[in-house]
Amino acid sequence: MKKAILNAWPSVVVGDRNQWQSKLTLELTGLPEEIRFRALPDNAGTNTGLKPAHAAGFAAGLSALCKDAHRYRFTLQGVDLVMAEDDIVVADGLIKLVRVHPGRHTGPGNMSESLPQIHLDIFTEYPLPEQGDKLAVDIQQTPGLPATVTFSFSRKPLRDLLGGVRIGIDPGHGGKDKGIQGPVDLTEKYVALEISRELCNLLELSGAHLVVTRTGDLDVTEKERLHILRAGNPALCVEIHVSGSDNPLAQVYKLAATQDCSDSQLLGREIALALHERMGIRPESAVLPPRPGLEVPYVRVEPLCLTYFADEANFRAPLFRKRLAQSIYNGISRYLHKTKVRQS
């Protein structure tokens, strides 16, 4: 059996000693002869090479993913590609995209001596950390069938960005106030809480300090919410709701930001973009009235259209909930990165 890559899948892992890593695992029929690494220029591979089978809106999200990315290339010598040549959307906050594609055969002279090679282009949000003059990437190879090669990237850039930042999260409704109801049985209060929980997990892993208005199915008045948020002195606030419509086939998504606040607008744009990249959702922008006594960037996200049956069904899958939360997280972290760059 010839040596070939069969499968590639990303994951995020919290290890012992609270190590937090993005991983890319390849499954192969045999280990490569050699793995080479180099950083790529920032404009390399801007064409996403997408097949028309992708929904048009989603493809646009993908090219946005490649924009402003830091690019690295691992080249595996002596293996072929059985899996499809592919752009794998990762969007885990650190890695945006992984492109797996064949390179030219290399080797001396004639083709029979030459080795096939496969490129693994990694597009990241932030420059990957370095140890001394080397890139801090751990590569583990395990023989067997399937053999695996695992690339582990430290998620320290995200901890540097979010560590110690106070973030306000306000899941809408709760208790007697159910909010919008789905065609089967899901309620907005439940959905908002579940998305918030996933989002809070991610933010906590990044070292952020959370100010949360409700953590269970509780009645919390607008006044109480505002009070909790104000007392927590957050650097930014995100309110979580869902959208709905009288038309059962309509899919509306909304993102509201405080008007006349450029930071709120920026936060809103970043979250909208991240939702588009990861979920293919294009939220409409809306206006949020200012919150008295809370002069911080403030947005309200409606990342799900609960009256639409497929959204309701998808939301029952834990993975879908994680992806929604991940998108919001990506928007928040990118916003923090941009404001940090602006300040320095």
Add this chain to the structure above:
Amino acid sequence: MPYRWSEQNTAILRIRTHLITEKDDPVDVIDKYTKAIAAPGDLVGIAESVVAIMQGRAIDPDAVKPGILARLLSRFAHPDSSVSAVRSMQMAIKEVGVPKIMAAALCALVGKILGIKGLFFRVAGPEVAQIDDSGGTMPPFERHIILGPKHPDRVARQVWKRTGLWTLILDVNDKGAVDILGSSLPLKPHQSEFIKHVLRSNPFGNDDQKTPLILIKFLKPGAGEIPGPV
């Protein structure tokens, strides 16, 4: 049982494909992705949902007009089942007809009183049990209703004719349950048990539709060579 059908002698290889649509053909897809690595005697499994997609059985919900019966019955379905969505119930009625659905609903009602679960799907049949109301979490099928594959045994035999590989059409869910919907030749009970056992960890992965193919490889050739379909 011949020793080659043992867990220790088995490797499960997952293959990531391109995004499969109704323009693809099951025989071509399996041939393309397995020919470099499969050996005679290996088993190949393909996810039922992508077979259905290739057969054009991913239905755009805009095209489904739910009737009164679908509206009524979907209310009684368990919220986690796909037919709790009105449009999926409408497709179920279209698949098997009103009489069968009515019989299934009646049995489900009796089952409810007697405390027997799952009677609706047992009576309505696999065509209804295999309807998914969410086509997965990746565009472009995330809003479609995916019906079960048509003629799964026939599809499996067609693949076998071209590739020589014993082909299975599988439904593996993220809870580890495995259903064999089609096979290029009849499976003996111990064979289906074996397949269900080795696939219990959901090797398709549930994150998207891009690892719909698995190859079950037997590491040592030998006793119990699998005969071809008759």
